[in-house]
Amino acid sequence: MASKVDLKEAEKLAQSLSEALSSGDRKEAVELCERLTDLCVPVSVSISAQVYSQDSIRLRVGVEDAQSDAYIPVTVAVSAGMTIAELKDKISHDFGFHPLLQRWVIGKRLAQDPETLYSHGIRDDGDQAFLFILSAQAAHLTRHQHNLDQEQQRIDGIMESMQSMQLFPRGVGGGEKTAPPPEIEQIPPPVPPKAPIVTKPTVPPKPQFGWSCSMCTYVNKPTRPGCEMCGGERPEDYKIPEIYQPDQEEAQRMHQEQLATLQYEQAQLEERERNYMYLLATDEQNLIPNTTETDCPICFSPLQPGEGIVLRECLHTFCRECLKGTIVNSQDAEVACPDECDSKLLDREIKELLTEEEHQRFLELRLSIAESRSEHSFHCQTPNCRGWCIYEDEVNEFHCELCDETNCILCRAIHKNMNCKDYQDDLRIRAQNDEAAQKTKQMLESLLQNGEAMKCPRCDIIVQKKDGCDWICCLMCKTEICWVTKQARWGPNGNGDISGGCRCRVNNQPCHPNCQNCH
Structure with missing residues (x-):
């Protein structure tokens, strides 16, 4: 010290x-x-109160505590140079709220004791502040401390009164006794008649509009979407009263919010339009170039913007050479993404990456794969011909447009100027000396043994069922045949004769347990 x-x-x-x-x-x-x-002594430097204007300012104060639903407006006479601590003492003296219970919010900022009202912008009549009263428990104010502070305030008041009293010296103004003035008889004035008591009608209290913030308890104007003090959200169940009329400041704020909303919606509309035009421009390109620098995940070569290709389906990026190699070496009709995802390359991307010759070979590979995977495909029997078809149940011939030959689908051969019976008879004769005919005969016999073909019960030629129901018709004698029973469908009198044949559906009984409708 x-x-x-x-x-x-x-x-x-x-x-x-x-x-x-x-x-x-x-x-x-x-x-x-x-x-x-x-x-090395503590020194306090402050601006003299004489610098500030000494004019009285009527400060509008909104007082609220944790229990109230709306703030109570109060007007307090202050000066611009008054500190927050002095303001608290004044409120404590005038209204009885201890300084420890007071929290002042001015200009959306919590005011501190050393700060002046001038520093918070309080300079004119009508400026507004907000006072929140804490509970004694929240402010850690004990009853003993409160009593001590009240006693100190009384002592300070007595000291101020003593200092303001004017003390006269002895013998001046009080040493001599003066005679009292003579009494003057006063005549009392006449008593006026009593006026009738008129009771004024009670005026209903002015309704308080607004919603209380659940975080800071500040009462906001009804139209505010969020708390003006802390930014908290407005209660979801709050509804703006129908009779509420916003003031000029609030109407201006609402107008600015509407303008901001319109500007935001206009910006969104313009952004959608730009995105739509960008998508149209992108769709016109067969290959989409990359826009950022990256590396090819296959060859790990660096790709500058525009050097790589972005796949449309999965947005994976590769270099042109790696994508081309993937397509050329693919053994499937659909080329999968090299990044092992489930996406496939589009036809427009494949065509753009390959040359005309490479693309033609890729299409031929696709046709070959499609033929091998089709259940009802038939390849032209002309040597080295690439023609093939997908046949239907009622079609028995295939005319190849590549070699201009007519193929018999039933015999799986080309036999010009011969019907199926003549061809099969000729095949049996030639099978004794012709190796090719012998192989064809063995093929037909294996079809008969495996149940994939049968002999017509009338003309004895070999017939096959390609697909569909169990009804077939011989091409030579036009006999209707039941495939599952391997016999004629009707009796000797033809269609409708149930004296013979498979007798299917007679007495609502199928001709065979495995019958698939032989008509």
Whole structure:
């Protein structure tokens, strides 16, 4: 602790420093600051209250606590140079709220005790502040502390009263006794007649509009979507009263919000239009180039913007050479993404990456794969011909447009100027000496043994059922045949004769357990 001599010197230096700062003597102020620094004593520097305007300001204060639904408007006479601590003392003196219970919010900011009202923009009549009253438990204010503070306030009031009293010296104004003035008889004035008592009608209290914030309890105007103080959300179940009329400031804010909403919607519309035009421009391109620098995941070569290809289906990026190699070496009709995802390359992408010759070979590979995977495909029997077809149940001949030959699907051969019976008879004769005919005969016999073909019960030629129901018709004798029973469908009199044949559906009984409708 500084000695008494140092404190006395520090007081003189502080007073001199105040005078030097007020007069604008910079050199003297610097020298005094250095001397004060050497003493190492705490010094408080503040602006004199005389600088601020001494005019009284009518401050509008909204008072609220945690239990109230709306704030209570109060008008307080203050000055611009008043500190928040002095304002708290004034409210404590006028309304009885302890300074520890007061929280002041001015200009959406929590005010601190050393700050002045001027620093918070309080300068004119009608400026607004918000006072929130805490509970004693929340402010940690005990009853004993409250009583001590009240006693101190009473003592301070007595001291102020004593200082303001005017004390006269002895013998002046009170040493001599003066005779009381003579009494004057006063005539009382006449008593006026009593007026009838008129009871004024009770005025209903003015309704309070607004919603209370669940976070800071500040009461906001009905049309505000969020809390003006803390930004909290408005309660979902709150509805704006129908009779509420917004003031000018609120109407201006709502108008600005509408303009902002319109601008936002306009910006969204323009952005959608730009995206749509970009998609149209992108769709016109067969290959989409990359827009960012990346690496090819196959060859790991760096790709500058525009050097790679972005696949449409999965957005994976590769170099042109790797994609082309993937297509050329593919053994499937659909080329999968090289990144092992489920997406496939589109035909327009494949055609753009390959040359005309490579694309033609790829299409031929696709046709070959489609033929091998089709259940009812038939390849032209002309040697080295690439023609093939997918046949239906009622079609027995295939005319190849590539070699201009007519194929018999039933015999699986080309037999010009011969019917199926003549061809099969000729085949049996030639099978004795012709190796090719022998192989064809063995093929037909294997079809008979495996149940894939049968002999017509009337003309004895070999017939096959390609697909569908169990009804077939011989091409030579036009006999209707039941495939599952391997016999004629009807009796000797033809269609409808149930005296013979398979007798299917007679007495609603199928001709065979495995019958698939032989008509």
